[in-house]
Amino acid sequence: MRGQITTASRLADIVAAKPSTATILDELGVDYCCGGNRSLLEVFGDAPYKAAALAAELDEVVVPEDRDWRGASTGELIEYILATHHVYTRKALGSVDPLLQQVMQAHFQHHGESLAAIHHMFNTLKAELELHLLKEEKLLFPAILSGDESAKSLLSEMEYEHEDAGSILHKLQDQTKDFTPPDDACESYRELFRQLKALSADIHRHVHLENYVLAERVS
Ligand SMILES: [Fe+2]
Ligand SMILES: [Fe+2]
Known part of the structure; x- marks a missing residue:
């Protein structure tokens, strides 16, 4: 669902809800794995505009077979x-x-x-x-x-x-x-x-x- 990822979203929650976003984070070298407790804003603390742009990009990802395993x-x-x-x-x-x-x-x-x-x-x-x-x-x-x-x-x-x-x-x-x-x-x-x-x-x-x-x- 769109409109759910914001700069305050935790990396672990983003990837759990939409597993395909992991590919984008991997390409950017953003550690959502052991560092998954951080929000996008915390990751890009010195560049909040980057956090906002990435939140928007991740929010756009729609892959039908993505499964949220929390359910x-x-x-x-x-x-x-x-x-x-x-x-x-x-x-x-x-x-x-x-x-x-x-x-x-x-x-x-x-x-x-x-x-x-x-x-x-x-x-x-x-x-x-x-x-x-x-x-x-x-x-x-x-x-x-x-x-x-x-x-x-x-x-x-x-x-x-x-x-x-x-x-x-x-x-x-x-x-x-x-x-x-x-x-x-x-x-x-x-x-x-x-x-x-x-x-x-x-x-x-x-x-x-x-x-x-x-x-x-x-x-
Ligand atoms: Fe394992
Ligand atoms: Fe393991």
């Missing part, structure tokens, strides 16, 4: 997170891994420093996420669904891990200059950056759903 049951929400984000994350981590090896083999001579940094960040992220997904699937989600009191502390632990992943993604974004491949990059190099960018965007949406939409169910 879903907890079971349905968890099922969605598993079927989309957990499946996608594993697939993307498994696909980036060999691609990165291939690009390092071909380009280490000219881009060794940058590729070594990307390799380190990606592997740290991969190791952390693999465990993180399992902890959610084996511990957190069952605890939430059964109303177990361990859910609250498990959720805080998961939120802490989200911040960690978010910080690696920020570094990766800086290191790759917003996932912009070098001029001499071959098609594999470009594909690697496309996949890293897509993985990063998906993690933002995933964490947003868990930190804000799912977390509200746990008290």
Whole structure:
């Protein structure tokens, strides 16, 4: 519905109501994920006109398949997170891994420093996420669904891990200059950056759903 997003709207609420707005915020480098509690005005504190222009732009976004998950049951929400984000994350981590090896083999001579940094960040992220997904699937989600009191502390632990992943993604974004491949990059190099960018965007949406939409169910 239009006319609902203002400069006082919280980033987390904007993305929850209209998930497609995440793409615009990602492109602008606005962190709606771990920093989702801020309003547009707080994000652009020194330039209120920018906050107003962005509020108007986000308000215009109309995508029919956008779903506001705040209205879903907890079971349905968890099922969605598993079927989309957990499946996608594993697939993307498994696909980036060999691609990165291939690009390092071909380009280490000219881009060794940058590729070594990307390799380190990606592997740290991969190791952390693999465990993180399992902890959610084996511990957190069952605890939430059964109303177990361990859910609250498990959720805080998961939120802490989200911040960690978010910080690696920020570094990766800086290191790759917003996932912009070098001029001499071959098609594999470009594909690697496309996949890293897509993985990063998906993690933002995933964490947003868990930190804000799912977390509200746990008290
Ligand atoms: Fe998750
Ligand atoms: Fe998570």
